[in-house]
Amino acid sequence: MIIIKEFIPKGRGNRPGYSMDYQYVTMHNTGSRSPYADAKAHSAYILSDSAANRPASWHYTVDDGVIYQHLPLTENGWHAGDGGQGTGNRKSVGIEMCENSGIDFNKMEDMAAKLAAKLLKDKGLPITRLKQHYDWSGKNCPMVLRSRKNGWVEFVNRVVRHMASDKIDYDKPKYQGIVLSDTLNIRSGPSTRFDRVNSLNKGQIIDVYAETGIAPYVWLMIGKDQFVSNAEGKYVAKYEKPDEVLKEEDDMLDVAITINSFVDYPMAEVVARKENCPIYPPGRTVKAKKLIVVGGRAPDGFKGEIIALGGKDRFDTARKVEAYINK
Numbered sequence: 001m002i003i004i005k006e007f008i009p010k011g012r013g014n015r016p017g018y019s020m021d022y023q024y025v026t027m028h029n030t031g032s033r034s035p036y037a038d039a040k041a042h043s044a045y046i047l048s049d050s051a052a053n054r055p056a057s058w059h060y061t062v063d064d065g066v067i068y069q070h071l072p073l074t075e076n077g078w079h080a081g082d083g084g085q086g087t088g089n090r091k092s093v094g095i096e097m098c099e100n101s102g103i104d105f106n107k108m109e110d111m112a113a114k115l116a117a118k119l120l121k122d123k124g125l126p127i128t129r130l131k132q133h134y135d136w137s138g139k140n141c142p143m144v145l146r147s148r149k150n151g152w153v154e155f156v157n158r159v160v161r162h163m164a165s166d167k168i169d170y171d172k173p174k175y176q177g178i179v180l181s182d183t184l185n186i187r188s189g190p191s192t193r194f195d196r197v198n199s200l201n202k203g204q205i206i207d208v209y210a211e212t213g214i215a216p217y218v219w220l221m222i223g224k225d226q227f228v229s230n231a232e233g234k235y236v237a238k239y240e241k242p243d244e245v246l247k248e249e250d251d252m253l254d255v256a257i258t259i260n261s262f263v264d265y266p267m268a269e270v271v272a273r274k275e276n277c278p279i280y281p282p283g284r285t286v287k288a289k290k291l292i293v294v295g296g297r298a299p300d301g302f303k304g305e306i307i308a309l310g311g312k313d314r315f316d317t318a319r320k321v322e323a324y325i326n327k
């Protein structure tokens, strides 16, 4: 991302110089369709007397090749139309997106989204701090995005995607989902404007790495550059594994000992030495294929093989244990 810094000189009418700790990022469209109205031309304009006298200023202008920066991020500009004390003017970074005829809007918007994502991330601000000029003053701006169907939602999705893309751990899905609809398209980005790259069928289990978009138009990132819609939660439900059965088998012991009373512990130790296995105290769930019960009864629900070494009393138990270890 190439950013050319060409700051408005200090003291100009459109460099107010109020210090700013920005809390928002505000998007605009320039409103100029002239083929020459690129970022460089806007940089020239913002340095002109006409811009100084209005006064009008913002922080960045983005076209499809380059970004110009006109003000430091620590100072405010006059771009939001909400007055001298307005939050838009005093607490937000203004980004103008060019619309000169012939511009590659897709490329320009991606650069603008990347810039907005970086600005939000640098300050630890959530996506909800991304604003339209419209939000501050009701002006129909950014008009290109606002007049395109789903334009703003898709732009926000792009910003989220750029915010997420460098911290996704593809070894660690956030959760698993199960496909609810008969077929579900996988797209290369979080919008129906992106290419369909594959599809899923009902009942398939998918790994979900991130959620993007604005509710209810949520998109799930299920892999690198792979997205599925989950608008209104209709297409994918969170999938809970029925049971951790396999995992339990993994740490299942061959043999274990359980006791019902600590008076049986000395005898249990004798058995433990022979079998080289652990002793579980009363009331503990035991995962083992074979369970030796020293004193008392086997715990309820144990499904493996049980060797009962319980007697009428602890002397009787001791005799049974002795017979077992001498076997």
Ligand SMILES: [Zn+2]
Pocket (backbone or CB within 6 Å): 027, 028, 029, 079, 133, 139, 141, 142
């Ligand atoms: Zn605007």
